Amino acid sequence: MAAYKEIIFAGSGGQGVLTVGLLMAEMALFKGLHATWIPQYGSAMRGGTANCTVKFSESYIYNPSQEEADLLLAMNEPSFQKFLPMVKEGGTIVINSDLVDPAKCTRTDVKLIAVPCSSMAKELGHMLGANIIMAGVVVKATGEFTEEEALNGMNQVFRKKGKEKYETLNSSALRAGFGFI
Amino acid sequence: MSTVKGEMIKGNEAIAEAAIRAGARFYAGYPITPSSEIMEYMSWRLKEVGGAFVQAESEIAGINMIIGSAACGVRSITASSGPGISLKQEGMTTLSDEELPAVVVNVVRYGNGIGTLLSAQCDYHRETRGGGNGDYRCIVLCPASVQEAADLTVEAFDLAEKYRMVSVLMTEGALGQMMEPCVLPEMQAPKRFEWGFDGKYTNKKIGIFDRDSMKEAVALNAKYNKVKETEQRWEAQHIEDADYVFVAYGMPGRATIGAVEQLRAEGHKVGYIRPITAWPFPEKAFEQVNPDVKGYISIEANATGQLVDDIALTVMRQGKKKGSDCSGGSCPAPVYCNPHVYGVPSTKAIMEDYAKVLSGEMKEVY
Numbered sequence: 223m224a225a226y227k228e229i230i231f232a233g234s235g236g237q238g239v240l241t242v243g244l245l246m247a248e249m250a251l252f253k254g255l256h257a258t259w260i261p262q263y264g265s266a267m268r269g270g271t272a273n274c275t276v277k278f279s280e281s282y283i284y285n286p287s288q289e290e291a292d293l294l295l296a297m298n299e300p301s302f303q304k305f306l307p308m309v310k311e312g313g314t315i316v317i318n319s320d321l322v323d324p325a326k327c328t329r330t331d332v333k334l335i336a337v338p339c340s341s342m343a344k345e346l347g348h349m350l351g352a353n354i355i356m357a358g359v360v361v362k363a364t365g366e367f368t369e370e371e372a373l374n375g376m377n378q379v380f381r382k383k384g385k386e387k388y389e390t391l392n393s394s395a396l397r398a399g400f401g402f403i
Numbered sequence: 404m405s406t407v408k409g410e411m412i413k414g415n416e417a418i419a420e421a422a423i424r425a426g427a428r429f430y431a432g433y434p435i436t437p438s439s440e441i442m443e444y445m446s447w448r449l450k451e452v453g454g455a456f457v458q459a460e461s462e463i464a465g466i467n468m469i470i471g472s473a474a475c476g477v478r479s480i481t482a483s484s485g486p487g488i489s490l491k492q493e494g495m496t497t498l499s500d501e502e503l504p505a506v507v508v509n510v511v512r513y514g515n516g517i518g519t520l521l522s523a524q525c526d527y528h529r530e531t532r533g534g535g536n537g538d539y540r541c542i543v544l545c546p547a548s549v550q551e552a553a554d555l556t557v558e559a560f561d562l563a564e565k566y567r568m569v570s571v572l573m574t575e576g577a578l579g580q581m582m583e584p585c586v587l588p589e590m591q592a593p594k595r596f597e598w599g600f601d602g603k604y605t606n607k608k609i610g611i612f613d614r615d616s617m618k619e620a621v622a623l624n625a626k627y628n629k630v631k632e633t634e635q636r637w638e639a640q641h642i643e644d645a646d647y648v649f650v651a652y653g654m655p656g657r658a659t660i661g662a663v664e665q666l667r668a669e670g671h672k673v674g675y676i677r678p679i680t681a682w683p684f685p686e687k688a689f690e691q692v693n694p695d696v697k698g699y700i701s702i703e704a705n706a707t708g709q710l711v712d713d714i715a716l717t718v719m720r721q722g723k724k725k726g727s728d729c730s731g732g733s734c735p736a737p738v739y740c741n742p743h744v745y746g747v748p749s750t751k752a753i754m755e756d757y758a759k760v761l762s763g764e765m766k767e768v769y
Contacts, residue, residue, distance in 0.1 A: 244582065248411060251584055256407050260581040263437055263520065284661025287747040288583055358467070 224294065226256075227364055228289060230305050233297025233318070235272045238353030242295065243274040245357045249375030250278035250365060258286035271300055278366075295360050296322055297339075297353070314363050316356065335359065337402055351377035351395035358399020369400045409584035412670060414549045414574060415440035415482075417585050418508060421556035422480045426593035427506070428454035431468035432481040433461055436520050437576035438510035441482040452593075462487045466494030466507075466595070476599020478560055482508035485518045487535070495569050496535030498611070504563035506556070508572045510579040513704075513745040521745040522576030524653060525714040527709040530573050531682040540627055541569040542634065543681040547657040549585040550691040552578060555679070557588050564596070566630055573681060575704070577654050577747055630683055637685035641667060641674035642692045647760065649675040650714050651702035654747045659702045662753035673757065682711045689721055698767070700760055702753055708768060711740035717769035735765065737767035 231243040243259055250257040261274040275288045290310045296302035297318045303326075308314055311331045319326060319336035327334050337359050343352040354376075361372045376390055376396055413419075419441045422430075430445040442458070449456040456474075459465035465481050472479040483491060488509045498505050509530060513523030533539040542562050546552035552574055559570035599607060641663065642648055651659040656677040663675045676688045699718060701711040715738045722735030741756045748756075757766035 230412065244411065251407060251411060254407060256584075257411070258576060258581060258583045259411065261664065263576070263580045283583075284664070285658040285750055286746060287577060287658070287749070289749045292499065 224341065225281070226277050226283055227293070227297070227366070228291045229276045229278065229293040229360065230273060230288065230291045230308060231271035231295045231360075232271065232301035232305050233272050233295075234301070236296045237272070238350075239272050239297055240274050241352045242357045242360070243276045245354075245376050245379060246360060247276045247278065248379045249361060249372050250276075252375035252378060253367065253371055255280060256283050258283045260286050260288075267303060271304070273301065273305070285355065293360060293363060295356055297356070298322065299326075302326070316359050316363060318352070318356070331350070337399070339399070342398055342402075346391070346395055346398060348391045348395050351391060354392050354395035355399040355402075358396040359402050360399075362400045362403055369397065372396060372400060407584055409586040411548070411582045412549060412585050412587075413440055413580065413582050414546075414552050414689055415510065415579040416444050417549045417553040417587065418482070418556050418572065418574070418579075419444035421553040421588050422478075422506070422560070423448055423452055423454075424588045424590045425478065425482045425557040426591045427454075427560065428452065428470070428593050429472035429477050429479040429480040430454070430458050430481060430599045431457040431472075432465040432483060433459055433487060433577060434482045434747040436485045436493065437483045437522070437579050438484045438487070438508065440579065441508060445720070453717050454593075462490035463493065466491040466498075469505050470494055470503065472500055473498060473505045474501070474600050476596035478506075478593065480506040480508065484510045484512045485514065486516070488526065488529075492535035495541065496537050496539060498569050499533065499535075499539035499541070500537065502567035502692075504560070504567055504569070506559045506570050506572060508574065511573060519745070520576065522578075522580075522654070522747065523704045523745040524575060524655065524710070525705040526573065527703070527705065528712075529679060530571050531684070531713070539623075540630075540682055541571045542566070542630065542683075543571045543573050544636075545573045545652040545656075545679060545681050546578060547653055547677065549578070549581065551679075553585055553587055562634060564677070566626060568626075568630070570674055573653070584623070618752075630732075634677035634680060635685040635687050637681050637688040638677040638679060639675060639688050639691065641672075642676065642688075643674075644672055645674035645693050645755065646697045646699045647671040647674075647700055648692055648696055648698075649673065649700045649702055649753075650678070650710065652678045652681060652710065653662045655702050655704050655743065657755055658747050658750060662750045662757070665750060666754060666757060671757070677693055678710075681710075681713075684717060686717045686720070688713070689717050696736050697759060698736050699738045701738065702743070702748060702756065703740065704743050704747070706742055706744050708742045711738055711768050714738050718769075738769040739765055740768045741765060
């Protein structure tokens with residue numbers, strides 16, 4: 223893998239982007255990699271914008287802050303517009319196509335993956351699982367994880383938090399995302 | 404495969420848990436972003452271990468409660484950020500005067516006055532010089548990772564008690580808020596120090612007119628000189644043959660190491676010194692630097708450049724030791740600084756600073 227991977231998770235407060243970012247970091251850690259998670263903090267609140275940057279690497283991460291992203295997850299339109307310029311040339315952008323219009327992507331040097339995650343979550347009967355579906359898409363898009371590694375990493379996090387009762391639903395959401403691309 | 408150990412935890416929470424494990428049993432303070440998680444964590448955690456927690460009516464009240472608990476020989480800690488620490492200065496100078504140990508955490512945020520919420524290093528001068536009235540110093544520890552934040556919290560208590568001083572853990576908003584794997588320190592049994600008040604008036608009463616300031620000044624200098632001699636801490640690499648040496652602490656320090664590794668890989672003779680104690684300043688680290696070094700570059704997150712002053716003082720002092728003066732063309736090496744104001748400078752930005760020094764575009768500060 224490259225020196226490190228940098229991923230921005232962005233959306234509106236309450237969409238679970240900070241959790242998805244943490245899941246990604248935990249999956250990397252579960253795999254024995256170095257990982258950092260750093261949020262935008264302070265004035266962010268429910269209904270406002272929220273974002274975090276995750277980096278993972280086989281070697282120590284010297285700079286955990288946002289530099290140039292390999293991948294962006296944009297859960298809503300304002301996040302998409304704000305972080306579109308931060309993605310590296312040849313990078314990947316994953317959008318929630320239920321809320322973001324793929325036609326509005328002004329860049330041609332990036333790969334765009336449109337995922338109707340809100341609709342998919344509804345179909346799965348896991349309305350709050352849209353972010354987990356996206357975790358599946360993102361982890362697959364990094365190209366560094368198998369589905370099993372991702373699942374085990376995620377489930378371990380929820381077990382530690384005592385939230386294993388949602389394991390079946392979360393697992394199916396993660397699989398749906400992983401299998402989407 | 405790498406050997407990454409520990410669990411993901413926020414910098415602020417790692418500090419709080421490390422304090423508990425170091426035997427801290429009293430916290431009093433007032434919340435402020437980006438330090439509040441320390442207080443929030445303490446609010447439930449201290450109760451679990453039989454300690455006491457007070458959400459004080461103000462920072463001033465909080466630090467005065469710390470004076471009380473420290474006087475009773477209990478490991479005590481408070482935390483705040485920029486303007487909140489300003490309010491604590493009166494208490495910190497009192498703690499220093501009474502030679503009471505305590506740990507004060509400053510999760511530094513940017514700005515004068517009420518400031519902003521941005522991560523920064525703008526409180527360097529205040530923390531390293533003693534920000535209250537009088538003439539005192541605090542031991543200032545600057546972590547660059549969540550692991551180091553946890554480890555230095557324990558060390559902060561040990562040093563505070565060893566020298567009967569205030570230890571300041573000078574961390575930054577970004578480090579307080581970020582998560583990375585960390586192995587928390589071992590749980591220690593809390594202890595009460597025998598010199599603390601016991602409620603029975605066993606301590607000798609010393610009134611303000613019983614004090615001899617001349618004698619106290621001698622003792623104070625002896626103590627501070629001992630701290631300077633024995634407690635300097637730093638991390639350094641590639642400095643023996645370096646043409647240019649970067650100096651940076653905390654998160655910018657960590658980012659600087661990444662930039663130095665990259666520059667080395669590209670064949671540039673650069674090295675770094677990352678102060679872990681900002682006071683005492685790690686002057687000893689500079690003794691290992693290539694005597695023909697062409698310059699020092701300070702990377703810091705504030706508006707005016709502060710760390711750069713300590714680098715320049717150290718370089719000048721060492722130049723004097725070596726007997727060099729400017730007459731024979733052997734002036735102390737120039738010291739450069741491009742303050743990045745706030746945040747953590749990117750690897751690219753640090754490498755650009757270096758290019759500007761080489762090209763002559765960036766002029767030396769000293």
